[in-house]
Amino acid sequence: MIKFDNISKRYEGGHEALSQVSFHLKRGDMAFLTGHSGAGKSTLLKLIMLMERPTHGQLIVGGQNVNRIPRRQIPYFRRHIGVVFQNHHLLFDRTVYDNVALPLEITGMPHREIGRRVRAALDKVGLLSKEKLNPIQLSGGEQQRIGIARAVVNKPALLLADEPTGNLDPALSSDIMNLFEQFNQVGVTVLIASHDLALIANLKHRVLQLSAGEMLETPRELMGEGDSFDEYDASAGEFGEHDGAW
Numbered sequence: 160m161i162k163f164d165n166i167s168k169r170y171e172g173g174h175e176a177l178s179q180v181s182f183h184l185k186r187g188d189m190a191f192l193t194g195h196s197g198a199g200k201s202t203l204l205k206l207i208m209l210m211e212r213p214t215h216g217q218l219i220v221g222g223q224n225v226n227r228i229p230r231r232q233i234p235y236f237r238r239h240i241g242v243v244f245q246n247h248h249l250l251f252d253r254t255v256y257d258n259v260a261l262p263l264e265i266t267g268m269p270h271r272e273i274g275r276r277v278r279a280a281l282d283k284v285g286l287l288s289k290e291k292l293n294p295i296q297l298s299g300g301e302q303q304r305i306g307i308a309r310a311v312v313n314k315p316a317l318l319l320a321d322e323p324t325g326n327l328d329p330a331l332s333s334d335i336m337n338l339f340e341q342f343n344q345v346g347v348t349v350l351i352a353s354h355d356l357a358l359i360a361n362l363k364h365r366v367l368q369l370s371a372g373e374m375l376e377t378p379r380e381l382m383g384e385g386d387s388f389d390e391y392d393a394s395a396g397e398f399g400e401h402d403g404a405w
């Protein structure tokens with residue numbers, strides 16, 4: 160699903176944020192990305208979602224060489240990727256429902272289908288009863304769940320998260336990680352950047368560690384192309400009672 164092959168990234172006028180990073184995350188994998196502040200975690204995620212481009216090396220995401228994806232194709236490429244941020248970027252002048260519906264509205268999906276998918280996503284994060292509220296009326300943990308519902312409403316093959324539990328207490332953080340595990344268990348590939356070493360140690364997933372832009376984990380499974388998005392069967396991601404929506 161994701162294959163970094165000797166990737167380096169140097170920001171304009173800056174130093175090298177990533178140096179010759181290689182790793183392979185296969186379809187259906189779940190991994191954590193750790194490292195000190197400034198180690199390059201956000202940069203690595205930004206390369207995967209094409210918010211930044213590598214300076215050197217080959218990066219394959221969903222079977223596509225990202226260097227060859229033209230700018231106009233980027234919005235279509237991103238539809239396969241759900242992203243969860245620490246500060247969830249919710250719109251506080253819209254309802255919970257509208258926030259989660261946003262990624263579907265821009266695809267021009269029919270309203271009935273949007274309603275079905277939004278409610279399925281809210282159900283997955285346990286917040287179906289809050290759809291009419293404004294996010295400001297929700298707790299920090301609930302707001303983060305809304306951010307997750309919005310990230311998965313498109314049924315992405317790949318879920319990225321940048322410090323998704325940064326503002327939450329340990330119990331809520333653990334709940335949020337359980338949610339990511341549930342999505343992973345139904346086939347979604349998950350990569351989570353996190354500082355929370357205690358939480359990561361408990362969860363026993365693969366850990367990719369960055370230090371000053373270098374990947375410390377011995378690269379595994381570097382051979383072969385990344386798996387393509389096309390092979391991902393979103394219907395395989397079905398769980399819960401929602402009539403086939405997932």
Ligand SMILES: Nc1ncnc2c1ncn2[C@@H]1O[C@H](COP(=O)(O)OP(=O)(O)OP(=O)(O)O)[C@@H](O)[C@H]1O
Pocket residue numbers: 170171173174175176194195196197198199200201202203
């Ligand atoms: N747009 C940019 N322009 C120039 N330098 C940048 C830019 N974005 C990040 N950097 C630099 O690249 C390095 C890696 O930053 P990055 O945000 O990827 O680290 P991080 O591991 O996510 O850190 P944190 O945990 O603090 O968020 C840092 O030295 C940072 O200052």
